[in-house]
Amino acid sequence: MIRIVEMKAPHVPQVAALEKLCFSDPWSEESISGELNNRYSFWLVAEDDGVVLGYIGSQISFPEADVMNVAVYPDSRRRGIAAILVEALVRHLRSMDCTSLTLEVRASNAPAIALYEKMGFALVGRRPNYYRHPKEDALIMRKEWEV
Numbered sequence: 001m002i003r004i005v006e007m008k009a010p011h012v013p014q015v016a017a018l019e020k021l022c023f024s025d026p027w028s029e030e031s032i033s034g035e036l037n038n039r040y041s042f043w044l045v046a047e048d049d050g051v052v053l054g055y056i057g058s059q060i061s062f063p064e065a066d067v068m069n070v071a072v073y074p075d076s077r078r079r080g081i082a083a084i085l086v087e088a089l090v091r092h093l094r095s096m097d098c099t100s101l102t103l104e105v106r107a108s109n110a111p112a113i114a115l116y117e118k119m120g121f122a123l124v125g126r127r128p129n130y131y132r133h134p135k136e137d138a139l140i141m142r143k144e145w146e147v
């Protein structure tokens with residue numbers, strides 16, 4: 001059964017491997033591990049019997065929060081895992097009286113943009129040439145709610 005739990009040290013190597021698989025400019029295992037000791041960070045993993053299928057990382061600057069990254073293993077996509085990770089993160093942020101969640105996404109990343117639109121994020125801006133490898137604009141998307 002898939003469970004959504006807060007990321008702990010034993011998850012980090014699997015999260016780093018998934019990060020490397022999915023992104024051309026991945027966070028290192030060391031950087032991800034550092035998030036465990038960052039009081040402003042909150043990362044969740046979707047795990048099935050100890051196997052990490054996906055994760056979402058966030059940093060909170062009250063009352064706002066930002067998504068650092070979200071990814072799901074290719075074999076496990078389109079099963080609603082990213083959606084439940086986003087929902088669980090928003091539930092946690094609401095419990096902390098945060099009121100918005102912002103993220104950047106590659107302008108060409110249609111699956112992720114579709115996910116965020118479905119989860120209630122709106123387009124609020126664009127950062128030209130924000131990404132490297134390859135160079136690309138970022139769309140800025142935000143979800144806001146009442147406390």
Ligand SMILES: CC(C)(COP(=O)(O)OP(=O)(O)OC[C@H]1O[C@@H](n2cnc3c(N)ncnc32)[C@H](O)[C@@H]1OP(=O)(O)O)[C@@H](O)C(=O)NCCC(=O)NCCS
Pocket residue numbers: 022069070071072073076077078079080081082083084104105106109110111112114115116118
């Ligand atoms: C984007 C990503 C996290 C989505 O994960 P996922 O678990 O497959 O997403 P879900 O199954 O929860 O999808 C929820 C909704 O998002 C949208 N969506 C997700 N993948 C999609 C795709 N390939 N094409 C179109 N819509 C898509 C759909 O609306 C979907 O709902 P539906 O299946 O009922 O139609 C995954 O594709 C991924 O890991 N991509 C590589 C990493 C990445 O680009 N991360 C985003 C960085 S900003």
